Amino acid sequence: MSGRSRRRRPGPPAPTFTFQFDGRPVPAAPGQTVAAALWAAGVRSWRTTRVTGAPRGLFCGIGVCFDCLVTIDGTRNVRACLAPARAGMRVTTQVGVGDDV
Amino acid sequence: MTGVVVVGAGIVGAACAWYLARAGVEVTVLERDTVAGGTSSAGEGNILVSDKPPGPVLELALWSRRLWQDVAGELGPAAIEWEPKGGLVVAESPSDLDRVHRLVERQRAAGVVATELSADQLSQVEPRLASGLAGGAFFPQDAQVQPMLATAYLLKGVEVRTGTEVRELRTGPSGEVTGVRTADGTVVPAAAVVNATGVAGADLAAQAGTRLPIEPRRGFILVTEPLRGAREPAPIRHKVYTAGYADAVASDDPGVQTAAVIECTRAGTVLIGSSRERRGFDDAYPVPVLRRLAAQAVALFPFLARVRVLRAFHGFRPYTPDHLPVIGPDPRMPGLWHACGHEGAGIGLAPATGAMIAAMITGGAPAVDPAPFSPARFR
Amino acid sequence: MTYDLAVVGAGPAGLAAAVTAAQAGCRVALLDAAPHLGGQFWRHRDSSGAGHRAWSVFATLRAALLDSDVDYHAGAAVWAAEADPPGFVLHVEGMAPVVARHVLFATGTHDRSLPFPGWDLPGVVTPGAAQALLKGSGVPVGRRVVVAGAGPFLLPVAVGLLSAGVQVVGVYEAGNPWRYLYRPWVLTAARLREAAGYLARLARRGVPYRTRHAVVAARGTGAVSEVEVARLDRHGRPVAGSARTVACDALAIGYGFTPQIELPLALGCATRLDVDGNLVLEADLAGRTSVAGVFAAGEVTGVGGASLALVEGRLVAAVVALACGRPSPFTELELSRLLSRRSAERRFAALMHQVHAPPAGWVSWLDDRTPVCRCEEVPYAAVRAAVTQLRATTGRAVKGLCRTGMGWCQGRVCGHATAALTAHLCGRDLGPADLETFARRPVAQPVTLATLAGEGRPDRFPDGGRPGPQRVRPGDVSPRTSADP
Numbered sequence A: 001m002s003g004r005s006r007r008r009r010p011g012p013p014a015p016t017f018t019f020q021f022d023g024r025p026v027p028a029a030p031g032q033t034v035a036a037a038l039w040a041a042g043v044r045s046w047r048t049t050r051v052t053g054a055p056r057g058l059f060c061g062i063g064v065c066f067d068c069l070v071t072i073d074g075t076r077n078v079r080a081c082l083a084p085a086r087a088g089m090r091v092t093t094q095v096g097v098g099d100d101v
Numbered sequence B: 001m002t003g004v005v006v007v008g009a010g011i012v013g014a015a016c017a018w019y020l021a022r023a024g025v026e027v028t029v030l031e032r033d034t035v036a037g038g039t040s041s042a043g044e045g046n047i048l049v050s051d052k053p054p055g056p057v058l059e060l061a062l063w064s065r066r067l068w069q070d071v072a073g074e075l076g077p078a079a080i081e082w083e084p085k086g087g088l089v090v091a092e093s094p095s096d097l098d099r100v101h102r103l104v105e106r107q108r109a110a111g112v113v114a115t116e117l118s119a120d121q122l123s124q125v126e127p128r129l130a131s132g133l134a135g136g137a138f139f140p141q142d143a144q145v146q147p148m149l150a151t152a153y154l155l156k157g158v159e160v161r162t163g164t165e166v167r168e169l170r171t172g173p174s175g176e177v178t179g180v181r182t183a184d185g186t187v188v189p190a191a192a193v194v195n196a197t198g199v200a201g202a203d204l205a206a207q208a209g210t211r212l213p214i215e216p217r218r219g220f221i222l223v224t225e226p227l228r229g230a231r232e233p234a235p236i237r238h239k240v241y242t243a244g245y246a247d248a249v250a251s252d253d254p255g256v257q258t259a260a261v262i263e264c265t266r267a268g269t270v271l272i273g274s275s276r277e278r279r280g281f282d283d284a285y286p287v288p289v290l291r292r293l294a295a296q297a298v299a300l301f302p303f304l305a306r307v308r309v310l311r312a313f314h315g316f317r318p319y320t321p322d323h324l325p326v327i328g329p330d331p332r333m334p335g336l337w338h339a340c341g342h343e344g345a346g347i348g349l350a351p352a353t354g355a356m357i358a359a360m361i362t363g364g365a366p367a368v369d370p371a372p373f374s375p376a377r378f379r
Numbered sequence C: 001m002t003y004d005l006a007v008v009g010a011g012p013a014g015l016a017a018a019v020t021a022a023q024a025g026c027r028v029a030l031l032d033a034a035p036h037l038g039g040q041f042w043r044h045r046d047s048s049g050a051g052h053r054a055w056s057v058f059a060t061l062r063a064a065l066l067d068s069d070v071d072y073h074a075g076a077a078v079w080a081a082e083a084d085p086p087g088f089v090l091h092v093e094g095m096a097p098v099v100a101r102h103v104l105f106a107t108g109t110h111d112r113s114l115p116f117p118g119w120d121l122p123g124v125v126t127p128g129a130a131q132a133l134l135k136g137s138g139v140p141v142g143r144r145v146v147v148a149g150a151g152p153f154l155l156p157v158a159v160g161l162l163s164a165g166v167q168v169v170g171v172y173e174a175g176n177p178w179r180y181l182y183r184p185w186v187l188t189a190a191r192l193r194e195a196a197g198y199l200a201r202l203a204r205r206g207v208p209y210r211t212r213h214a215v216v217a218a219r220g221t222g223a224v225s226e227v228e229v230a231r232l233d234r235h236g237r238p239v240a241g242s243a244r245t246v247a248c249d250a251l252a253i254g255y256g257f258t259p260q261i262e263l264p265l266a267l268g269c270a271t272r273l274d275v276d277g278n279l280v281l282e283a284d285l286a287g288r289t290s291v292a293g294v295f296a297a298g299e300v301t302g303v304g305g306a307s308l309a310l311v312e313g314r315l316v317a318a319v320v321a322l323a324c325g326r327p328s329p330f331t332e333l334e335l336s337r338l339l340s341r342r343s344a345e346r347r348f349a350a351l352m353h354q355v356h357a358p359p360a361g362w363v364s365w366l367d368d369r370t371p372v373c374r375c376e377e378v379p380y381a382a383v384r385a386a387v388t389q390l391r392a393t394t395g396r397a398v399k400g401l402c403r404t405g406m407g408w409c410q411g412r413v414c415g416h417a418t419a420a421l422t423a424h425l426c427g428r429d430l431g432p433a434d435l436e437t438f439a440r441r442p443v444a445q446p447v448t449l450a451t452l453a454g455e456g457r458p459d460r461f462p463d464g465g466r467p468g469p470q471r472v473r474p475g476d477v478s479p480r481t482s483a484d485p
Helices: A002-006 A034-040 B011-022 B056-075 B094-109 B119-125 B147-154 B198-207 B244-250 B287-300 B302-306 B343-361 C012-023 C055-066 C127-137 C154-163 C177-182 C189-204 C262-266 C306-323 C332-355 C380-388 C395-402 C415-425 C432-439
Strands: A017-021 A024-028 A045-048 A055-057 A069-072 A075-079 A090-092 B004-007 B027-030 B087-091 B115-118 B135-139 B159-161 B166-171 B177-182 B187-189 B192-195 B215-224 B239-242 B257-264 B270-276 B308-319 B326-329 B336-340 C002-008 C028-031 C071-074 C078-084 C087-092 C098-105 C109-111 C144-150 C167-173 C209-211 C213-219 C226-231 C244-247 C250-255 C257-259 C271-273 C279-281 C294-296 C371-373 C470-472
Touching: A017 A034, A024 A034, A034 A055, A034 C127, A045 A069, B004 B011, B004 B177, B011 B027, B011 B147, B011 B336, B011 B343, B056 B147, B056 B343, B087 B094, B087 B119, B094 B115, B094 B135, B115 B119, B119 B135, B147 C395, B166 B198, B177 B192, B192 B198, B192 B343, B198 B308, B198 B336, B215 B287, B215 B343, B239 B244, B239 B287, B244 B257, B244 B270, B257 B287, B270 B287, B287 B302, B287 C078, B308 B343, B326 B343, B336 B343, C002 C012, C002 C087, C002 C306, C012 C028, C012 C055, C012 C098, C012 C306, C028 C098, C078 C262, C098 C306, C109 C127, C127 C144, C127 C154, C127 C250, C144 C154, C144 C213, C144 C226, C154 C167, C154 C189, C154 C250, C167 C213, C167 C244, C177 C332, C189 C209, C213 C250, C257 C279, C262 C432, C271 C432, C279 C432, C294 C306, C306 C332, C371 C380, C371 C415, C380 C395, C380 C415, C395 C415, C395 C432, C415 C432
Parallel strands: A017 A090, B004 B027, B004 B192, B027 B159, B087 B239, B192 B336, C002 C028, C002 C098, C028 C071, C098 C294, C144 C167, C144 C250, C167 C209
Antiparallel strands: A017 A024, A045 A055, A069 A075, A069 A090, B087 B135, B115 B135, B166 B177, B177 B187, B215 B270, B215 B308, B239 B257, B257 B270, B326 B336, C071 C470, C078 C087, C087 C098, C109 C257, C213 C226, C226 C244, C271 C279
């Protein structure tokens, strides 16, 4: 057991690019999802619900709950927990069902 | 008199109970599953006069539409998502448009309000419709309701026993109905029994020796993602369907008939129908049928191409070969009444059916002649 | 081309089945919606396997898969399944339908949730989400995290967070794991060592592990900042006056797992109510469902963990190989070992479900405004009114009157809770019919009308969140970089 406690714990991956969230840059590392990068940047919600306007962000993290829907590059209802972060993406808070129906 | 038992807590049974209760009759509704557990929870909530050619069903539908106005007011329009939004029949070709015009003329003579629309007018009234349509007609009397809520609210204040299957009709010395026996052996006495069992209507009738040729006619509906919040305008403003819909309803072909029927709901989703086929109670979802519904929807409303379908549901309409519901006294068993076989028009025709049944049971005269709907007609 | 076997799901069960069947000579297609192999259990960011249990098993299977003839399609979401005698057709978004004589559903599970006041606050996530964030993207879910709910999974989640430098404020288990000792013969040495290891790590770092405790409320403005933890009595009800407030910046909470069975349901497979209150597929020793040609392995036959899933996947492959006229991939001795391993794992799973059952009194911690359905924001008061005032007596009736389960997730998150709530309000036990209404999804994934119409226009990235299906060949294992299109 003692060998294990000496193993360096893996830190979060170093960010190598940024994308935009509501106009501000968010750092991201290769392989991270949009949700993870937002989370690492301290963002906890990126949409509001259509009935009560409540803030929502991540819930199940694996793409089944659809709570994490966000608008990316003008496309509504993208699951942030599945979408790989890409340099230059424009991610915007989705209000209700979003624009451009 | 002892009360009346209504068998079936779908929209028709609920409407019968509503009108009977108003006439001062003690009503008990017996339902083998749950409130609106059958076809009433499998439709779009259509209340249409536009799809009916002149005849007894149209007459019933016009009366029923007037009754719906009052019923919705009493139940609370918001509670049942009542939307008197009007219906738009769309013709995809000049020959379709011609047929629409001719039908509209005949319907007008029978009391239907309709406005013919040119292609330009169509796009003003429903801006997201595809271009290149020939024209259409607008029917302000068409409306929509959430059918499960409507059923449940109609039954408020009525005694309902769910999970209670009626196994046997009990009769007296002259063969008259005296009550029913349920699956657990309980006998519920009744001076009259109303068979409002929808697609299972033939079973209860058979106990009286009466043949009601009611068969399931399967349909599917696609439901999209929500496209608006509560206070935003709906991307589709009316109930919209193509000229082929009335043909599909009237067809006797057991093979699959599809015709686009599309509308928004209060919840913000878009409902996409319609399909009709007679395949018994087969509840598999054939992808080719779903494909046709999707393709027809996108052809009418191109913006739907990128809209996501979240779910699909199915139902079995109670089909009769002459396309008329069965409303009236059983020819053999005094005290047994039938109120079933409404095919895809059950929601729309429910109040009139209920009012008609209540009138006949209490010795009154219904506003519409019940003769065409007589259960005796199948002998 | 008609495959001998199409496998849906590339987690432990699906991977083991695909590899075994291919090695026996079957033509196999493997479909998984995720971009990487491994399902939830082996979710990973890079190939080091750091922090993963049984990584070598996965590495071996992955190498075997890529070395085989299996047609593996990543990013392939199956949205419908139909019988197409003598086989089946699977409709996949963005590619041609897959036709196979036999089909194996190894579609796994997702976390199971119970609602409580404040559970819709940002920062409240499932244990699976905490795991996915950490293992998939290297991001810890918070700095001061509470882990709660029920089930053995809470332990590796908590320990994983500790390893990432997170302060785990407490681990609150609603069940009573001492009950494992009622049937100690069911526990293997390996499992005991594993559990002891986790508990020791928690103890060393001073992280309280409280059993018979539950989070009954979350509070915060805009995001969770504190939770209320209560002790539970013998009947699983919060003990009055026992609630304590615990400050945190994230809560990872879940009560076991729910299998995803919509595709086999669409094919008519029979189900049963499992000991943990889940609707699962009925399947025999070899994973045969009630529909000839349809197989099930892994969590969908009953939640039981990765070891059981591996065994079940292999057993299915053996039967399919024989059905295709191939020699059995296993000797009789190997088969009998697999079967006895299966029995042992299932015995453990049954005990696990009893020990970690959702607390029976959970309904008592709801208030009128607690959302039951997150997607459609349906509060508890509406569900209660549907039963008590509108006479809804089944899960389906409640759904029709309240919209619970009609939103984007189609009942994945709220299904169990709504069904259980309905039964509770009706004064009866939870039944399979209540659950079925939330388990059936004729359209299994949200697809565009264009896709449904057969206009095979692929969605442009990043629509839907996934880049779309791609056939993976040997050598394609490297993680994508930001330079990828």
